[in-house]
Amino acid sequence: MMQQIDVGLTDCLKELHLPTVRECYNEQADLARRESLSYEQYLLELVEREREVRKQNRINRLLRESKLPVEKTLATFDRKRLPRKIDVQINVLLNGSFLDRTENILAFGNPGSGKTHLLCAIGYELVQQGRRILFKSCGLLVQEMLIAKRDLKLQHFLKQLAKYNALIIDDIGYVQQSSAEMEVLFTLLSYRYERGSVMLTSNLPFSQWEKIFKDPMTTAAAIDRLVHHCIILELNLPSYRLEESKKQKRKINIMQT
Ligand code: ADP
Ligand code: MG
Numbered sequence: 001m002m003q004q005i006d007v008g009l010t011d012c013l014k015e016l017h018l019p020t021v022r023e024c025y026n027e028q029a030d031l032a033r034r035e036s037l038s039y040e041q042y043l044l045e046l047v048e049r050e051r052e053v054r055k056q057n058r059i060n061r062l063l064r065e066s067k068l069p070v071e072k073t074l075a076t077f078d079r080k081r082l083p084r085k086i087d088v089q090i091n092v093l094l095n096g097s098f099l100d101r102t103e104n105i106l107a108f109g110n111p112g113s114g115k116t117h118l119l120c121a122i123g124y125e126l127v128q129q130g131r132r133i134l135f136k137s138c139g140l141l142v143q144e145m146l147i148a149k150r151d152l153k154l155q156h157f158l159k160q161l162a163k164y165n166a167l168i169i170d171d172i173g174y175v176q177q178s179s180a181e182m183e184v185l186f187t188l189l190s191y192r193y194e195r196g197s198v199m200l201t202s203n204l205p206f207s208q209w210e211k212i213f214k215d216p217m218t219t220a221a222a223i224d225r226l227v228h229h230c231i232i233l234e235l236n237l238p239s240y241r242l243e244e245s246k247k248q249k250r251k252i253n254i255m256q257t
Pocket of ligand 2: 117170
């Protein structure tokens with residue numbers, strides 16, 4: 001009898017795609033009998049577990065898909081280094097509502113100030129909330145777009161990106177770009193405008209963006225699209241790496257004296 005029920009249940013739960021219920025129902029039934037749980041409590045326990053595992057699987061899938069560097073999270077980010085105003089801004093960004101308003105986040109600052117780490121950490125938290133994020137270095141993104149364009153698939157490529165709530169473009173303007181490169185970048189920013197958020201980092205302030213987009217008209221148009229709805233984070237901080245290595249040296253000096 002019991003065996004028949006087991007076979008029947010396993011069969012049904014397989015077909016209904018409820019793997020966690022299938023794994024847990026036996027053990028939970030023992031527990032329910034021991035603790036005299038009601039039928040409803042038992043059922044609730046099982047479906048809650050199924051939901052929890054599904055949610056976690058989905059987040060893991062989104063995290064893999066995001067290509068976010070795994071170690072750059074808020075847990076490893078020292079927020080005390082940030083000016084108070086930016087720290088407060090971050091709390092607001094973490095609720096993710098900027099994505100619903102397709103606002104952009106632009107992080108400026110000297111190399112090593114933590115721009116990439118900070119935007120990745122925000123991205124990571126948003127993935128935990130079920131948002132779809134994609135991280136790409138600007139250089140790689142541009143190369144992929146050039147290939148797509150060559151294969152007459154640029155529109156398709158841009159549409160693929162549209163499924164992400166936010167596209168993190170890391171280090172825009174870091175390398176000098178050819179006109180073909182800046183053209184696809186401009187196409188992307190235009191396409192993305194009011195369709196989805198862009199989160200970007202740059203060592204170059206807007207005043208130097210002509211180096212990226214070459215002519216003043218395109219530069220102004222690109223900046224215009226980005227800043228229409230945006231939050232700017234100015235991270236003019238000393239380089240984290242430099243400070244850490246100084247601290248390290250100081251430690252060594254102390255040890256030697
Ligand atoms: P940027 O993108 O501004 O050049 P990064 O985000 O790459 O700077 O930071 C440089 C290095 O310093 C990285 O290894 C990063 O993890 C680390 N770092 C920067 N700021 C912080 C911080 N506030 N807390 C912890 N690590 C940081
Ligand atoms: Mg960076």
